Amino acid sequence: MPRLVVVCTLLATLMLALVSTFAAGAERPAHELAPPATRIDAADAASDARAQGSGRVADLIAAGKIVVAVVSVDRYPFFYVDAKGNLAGSDIDLARGIAQELGVELMFNRSASTFDGVVDLVAKGEADIGISKLSITLPRAQRVRFTQPYIELGQGLLINRVALASAGLSHDRDIIEALNRPGRRLGAVQGTSYVGFGHSLFPEADLIEYRDKQAMFAAVLAGDVIAVLYDENEIKQYIFERPDRLIEVKVQMLPKRTDPIAIAVADPQLQYWLDTYLELKGVRLTVNELLTRYPRPEQP
Amino acid sequence: MPPLSKVLRSTPVILGGAVGGILLGVFAPAFALHPLVGKLGDLYLNFLRMCVLPIIAASLMASLAKVFFAGYAGRFLGRTVGVFALALVAVSVLGVLVAAIGQPGANLSGNARSTFGKLLVDSITSPTEGAVTRSLQDVLLSTVPSNPFAALSEANTLQIVFFSLTVGVVLGNIRMPAGDHLVELLELITRIFERAMSAALLTLPFALLVILAGQTAQLSMDVVGAMTKLIGLLYLGGALIVAGSIAVVQARLGIGPLRQLQLLREPLIVAFTTRSSISAMPSVLRVMTDDFRLDRDGVHLVIPLAVLLCKYSMVLTFAVTLVFIGQVYYIDLGVVDYLVIALAAVLASLATVGMPGLVGIGMLALVSEPLGLPFSAISILILATFPIIDPVITVANVYLNVATGALVAGTADDASTEAVRVASEVVAAP
Numbered sequence: 001m002p003r004l005v006v007v008c009t010l011l012a013t014l015m016l017a018l019v020s021t022f023a024a025g026a027e028r029p030a031h032e033l034a035p036p037a038t039r040i041d042a043a044d045a046a047s048d049a050r051a052q053g054s055g056r057v058a059d060l061i062a063a064g065k066i067v068v069a070v071v072s073v074d075r076y077p078f079f080y081v082d083a084k085g086n087l088a089g090s091d092i093d094l095a096r097g098i099a100q101e102l103g104v105e106l107m108f109n110r111s112a113s114t115f116d117g118v119v120d121l122v123a124k125g126e127a128d129i130g131i132s133k134l135s136i137t138l139p140r141a142q143r144v145r146f147t148q149p150y151i152e153l154g155q156g157l158l159i160n161r162v163a164l165a166s167a168g169l170s171h172d173r174d175i176i177e178a179l180n181r182p183g184r185r186l187g188a189v190q191g192t193s194y195v196g197f198g199h200s201l202f203p204e205a206d207l208i209e210y211r212d213k214q215a216m217f218a219a220v221l222a223g224d225v226i227a228v229l230y231d232e233n234e235i236k237q238y239i240f241e242r243p244d245r246l247i248e249v250k251v252q253m254l255p256k257r258t259d260p261i262a263i264a265v266a267d268p269q270l271q272y273w274l275d276t277y278l279e280l281k282g283v284r285l286t287v288n289e290l291l292t293r294y295p296r297p298e299q300p
Numbered sequence: 301m302p303p304l305s306k307v308l309r310s311t312p313v314i315l316g317g318a319v320g321g322i323l324l325g326v327f328a329p330a331f332a333l334h335p336l337v338g339k340l341g342d343l344y345l346n347f348l349r350m351c352v353l354p355i356i357a358a359s360l361m362a363s364l365a366k367v368f369f370a371g372y373a374g375r376f377l378g379r380t381v382g383v384f385a386l387a388l389v390a391v392s393v394l395g396v397l398v399a400a401i402g403q404p405g406a407n408l409s410g411n412a413r414s415t416f417g418k419l420l421v422d423s424i425t426s427p428t429e430g431a432v433t434r435s436l437q438d439v440l441l442s443t444v445p446s447n448p449f450a451a452l453s454e455a456n457t458l459q460i461v462f463f464s465l466t467v468g469v470v471l472g473n474i475r476m477p478a479g480d481h482l483v484e485l486l487e488l489i490t491r492i493f494e495r496a497m498s499a500a501l502l503t504l505p506f507a508l509l510v511i512l513a514g515q516t517a518q519l520s521m522d523v524v525g526a527m528t529k530l531i532g533l534l535y536l537g538g539a540l541i542v543a544g545s546i547a548v549v550q551a552r553l554g555i556g557p558l559r560q561l562q563l564l565r566e567p568l569i570v571a572f573t574t575r576s577s578i579s580a581m582p583s584v585l586r587v588m589t590d591d592f593r594l595d596r597d598g599v600h601l602v603i604p605l606a607v608l609l610c611k612y613s614m615v616l617t618f619a620v621t622l623v624f625i626g627q628v629y630y631i632d633l634g635v636v637d638y639l640v641i642a643l644a645a646v647l648a649s650l651a652t653v654g655m656p657g658l659v660g661i662g663m664l665a666l667v668s669e670p671l672g673l674p675f676s677a678i679s680i681l682i683l684a685t686f687p688i689i690d691p692v693i694t695v696a697n698v699y700l701n702v703a704t705g706a707l708v709a710g711t712a713d714d715a716s717t718e719a720v721r722v723a724s725e726v727v728a729a730p
Contacts, residue, residue: 161674162629168669243417244410247628247677 056267057102060128065105068095069118069127069264072110076237077294078133090290091131094150094263094283098129101277119144122264129274130264140264145271149260150278151285154232155197156253158217163226164250175252179227180204187216187228194229201229201254213238221248231259232287240291308502314569317505318512325516332513341514344507347500348579351493353455355582356604358493360464361471362486363601365479368472370597380602380708384610387704388649391541391612392642395619398537400638404530404620405627412526416681419523439651457608457654490600497582501566508573515687523684530624534689537616538696545696545703552706553592563591564702571698575690580698581607588705598709606701611649611660613693618645618664621682625673640671658686 060066070091074080082088087108099106109127112118118130123143136146157175167184179186180202188194190209198207208225210216217238220228235251263278265271277283307313325332367373408416443462445451451459471479524531546557555563567583574580581603588599622641626633633641644667652660661679668675682689 161677162631162672165669165674166672168672239421242414243421244413246417246420247413250676 056270057273060104060270061102063104065107066099066102066129067107067109067127068099069109069112069121069130070095070132071115071118072113075133076296077233077290080297082295082297089294090151090285091133095129095131097281098274098277116140119264122266125266128265128267128270133261134264136260136262144264144266145268146262146264147271147274148278149262150283151261151287151290153259153261153287154253155194155229155257155259156232156235156251157227157229158220158235158238159227159250159252160220160223160225161248161250163223167226176201176254182206185225187219187225189213189216189230192230194231198229221245227252236287236291237296241296305502308505309566311565311569313505314508317508318573321509321512322516324509324513325519328513329517332517337510338514341507341511344500344503344511345574345576345579348497348574348576349455351497351500352578352581353452353460355490355493355497355585356457356578356608357452357460357464358486358489359585359600360461360604361468362483362490363597363599364465364468365472365483365486366597367601368469369483373469373472376598376601376708380605383704383707384606387612387700388610388615388646389642390544391615391700392619392645394540395537395616395645396623396638396642398533398540399620399623399627400633402529402533402536403627404533405624408526408628415522415526416677419520419684420677420680439653461605461608494582494586498586501570501583504570504573512573519687520684523681524688527681527685530620531685531689534617534620535692537620538613538692541612541616541696542699545699548703549592549706553594555592563587564699567698567702568695571694572691575687575694577607577613577694577697577701580694584698584702584705588702588709592706594706594709599705602705602708603701606704609650609653610701610704611652611697612700613690613697614649614652614660615645616693616696617661617682617689618648618667621664621678622668622671622673625668625675625678628678629674631673637671644668644671658683661686 070079075089077089078091079087079089092108095106095108109121112121112132115132115134118127118132118134119140120143121127122130130144134140134146136149140146157179159175182204184202184205185208186198186202186205187208187210188198190211195207195209208219210219210228213230213234216228216230219225232253239245239249239251263274265274331337364373367376439458443458445456445459445463448459448463450456451463471482546560549555549560550557561568564584564587567580567587570583571577571580584607585599585603588594588603589596619642622645623633623638625631626637648663648667649660651663651666655663661682664679665675
């Protein structure tokens with residue numbers, strides 16, 4: 001009889017242990033989903049601020065408006081003037097969604113002519129946030145905060161299929177290595193970061209610089225160069241304009257070369273709110289989606 | 301009132317199933333693309349595959365052993381290789397000629413080009429546009445299985461063929477009384493699965509309904525419209541192969557074209573609808589032994605080999621496609637280029653042995669690159685049109701298998717006289 005009691009006790013203990021393990025296991029994912037430490041601090045700060053009735057988000061709502069800085073030069077499909085003369089694009093729609101969620105009026109500040117100018121406006125407090133196809137960079141991060149990226153732009157190659165095949169390279173595993181040979185002709189647009197990037201990626205090859213992207217794309221289509229180097233957005237725009245070009249050329253995105261695009265903001269509490277907004281609304285865009293969703297404005 | 305089994309095997313009912321499937325695919329795509337419908341179709345195809353694998357292994361072993369018993373193995377295998385090589389080259393040359401004369405890729409309309417372009421846009425998202433590739437060398441070097449049972453369970457056809465042929469050769473030369481029994485047992489296995497497959501054909505009308513409904517619903521009519529000339533030329537190539545095969549069978553066996561089509565009705569319908577020569581093989585074996593009165597052992601040796609090794613439909617597609625690529629990209633092709641393409645198409649088809657048709661298309665990359673022909677964009681176009689090309693070229697493939705089989709295998713009477721002659725020589729020798 002005492003033996004039975006011992007067995008029962010042991011069994012009961014085992015059950016309890018199992019149940020508690022499972023319960024802990026069930027809780028774990030919730031912990032994993034929680035934002036990283038810095039954001040938790042911001043959250044605490046936010047709730048404190050809310051309790052005191054102050055803080056940047058509360059100020060914004062009280063003032064009833066949010067100022068969004070956007071570069072003055074159009075960048076389709078992020079921000080541009082559409083056929084009807086209205087400001088349109090994915091960055092504009094993102095700003096509209098944020099203003100609507102906060103219940104405030106949306107105002108655009110387009111006084112900056114460069115991307116760094118937008119960062120300046122945000123750092124000086126002349127704009128609340130910057131949504132302007134802004135790349136996250138270390139120098140910029142010294143002056144403003146960035147939210148999580150809402151889109152990552154790849155960098156890629158546009159390759160002439162015939163030139164590639166006649167060079168005997170069609171299914172070389174590593175296209176970068178295959179193109180990095182003396183005498184292979186590649187192209188990039190003069191004055192862009194892709195010239196330097198091309199030299200560092202393909203030191204052995206001949207890099208031809210073209211005065212603008214039209215000239216560069218024409219050269220690869222004609223087979224004057226095997227491939228050209230540019231950003232995902234420009235390459236895909238060129239293809240989406242006339243998909244039949246894909247018979248002549250192919251697109252190859254470069255692995256591990258991406259450009260994260262995010263919202264610039266000065267205030268930590270507003271940054272936390274924006275991150276939460278991007279997370280909960282599932283804002284995660286791709287270039288293909290943007291080019292399909294936003295009709296290309298007529299070329300001037 | 302004829303028995304139900306006869307009704308289910310009648311041409312009108314089978315064609316009714318096929319037409320019904322196509323109509324469902326066109327007018328009720330939601331139903332046709334329902335996962336359950338697809339799974340029902342797979343059920344049927346899987347049953348065929350289940351039966352085919354044992355048939356291939358057992359019939360190769362048994363018939364090769366018997367050819368050795370009868371003592372004419374050397375000449376028989378020599379003739380087989382010769383006829384296969386000739387047929388492969390002939391199909392390849394035909395494909396090159398059809399494409400060179402028909403010019404399917406020259407002066408594509410702007411419409412066709414933009415349809416192609418839209419199809420290719422989807423391919424940008426995936427990092428690799430190409431397909432699986434392996435070289436002919438890899439294929440040949442992987443012929444010998446380290447584990448024959450693994451080869452069987454993975455359906456690695458080339459390894460199964462090698463294993464079965466080895467067993468057949470040794471079995472045919474071993475001087476043990478039990479050898480005969482084993483051969484009989486293997487023949488029994490072959491017959492069991494042939495019977496099972498034959499019974500499965502009773503459900504063919506229903507299987508066609510579900511299989512064709514799904515295939516039709518998936519087909520992109522835009523692409524088909526843009527590729528009409530290429531599709532037409534591949535159909536023409538298929539028709540010419542069938543016509544040539546009919547002539548060969550008539551010359552060899554004296555059976556008229558109409559009678560041939562009547563006798564081969566079942567395997568041809570199976571080939572057309574399942575798009576699989578292997579699925580049609582058991583009915584081919586039955587027709588060639590029972591109706592064409594060809595030597596059973598010869599047929600059971602040569603037909604599985606032909607079906608597995610000689611992919612005439614691939615050779616035709618490859619030859620036409622390579623010329624097509626040259627035309628699309630304005631690459632001047634001379635006589636030497638055409639000859640190289642004809643040879644390359646044969647080699648690439650050998651590299652696809654043991655691969656299902658769609659995957660096999662990727663093998664074209666092997667030969668197009670050395671020829672300087674850019675392949676990856678066109679391969680996507682061919683894949684998109686393959687469902688509509690495949691039924692016709694599979695029928696051509698099966699018919700040419702029948703014709704080469706008829707050339708190689710002796711008639712039942714030949715075989716017995718041959719055996720008698722060899723036996724008398726053996727007796728006379730000492």
